[in-house]
Amino acid sequence: MALTDYVSEACTALQQEAGSWEEAVRLAGGLLERQGHIDPSYTEAMVNMVKELGPYIVIMPGVALAHARPENNVMKNSIGVATFRGGVSFGNESNDPVYAVFAIAARSDEEHLKLFRALAKFIAEEENVERLKQARAFSEISF
Template sequence: MLIDLISENAIELAVSTENWEEAVRKGGELLERSGAVESRYIDAMVNMVRKLGPYIVISKGVAFPHARPEDGVLKTGISIITLKDAIEFGDEENDPIKLVISFCSTDSEGHLHALSELVDFLRDEKAIKSIMNAKSKREVIDILKEIV
């Protein structure tokens, strides 16, 4: 379940970043700090965006950085950062980005249930806005518990 993958040590609020790459790296650092990925996974997330463009922008104001399991995933995990100031990722339709949900999985199938819950969350505009405006990590977890 999605909520089982989230802990307070994988959440940061009102993070200051200069650009999309720094935002992706900060989300990846939380995954690394939680023991979900090796440091090379962070570079892989950045390189995927450089190679494929802003495909990680999945809805208005939300980015979902990730890379392949073989790029250094140790266990399935999610990190959440809200940005102090919204950042342009290069997606005309959904920029600027205020919420970055970084994801890693050990395989391409084991995380499908968590991803389906994430899709449900992304459909809930009120919940997304609540997380973007959350004042504490506990508040983010409580919002997620209500939805998933």
């Protein structure tokens, strides 16, 4: 599966502002909620994961992968993408500030891995991450 199978323009918000990492994660999750892909409880679970385990979701400079365990609160496998023009601090000294938050929602552990694999291919290319960071329109990003 390619990333284009999981990301849509409706689930993307570019050049946003957030006052905290929590606001950034909620914004990314909210994109999926509005499309009916997840229940609000999944967004809460993503926030709680960071509160409990720390900023482990910031996996490389400028990029956070927000996710949670599916508990019948994911209706469609999808990825919400939010970028932040000023960056957001998650408390990860090596990789802050975060400019892109991906909210990853999968219905099962197996499907979760498929989404992560598709996303890993995309973020492994530095130019993709840079293009995403600078994008002002969905058409400027090559998922």
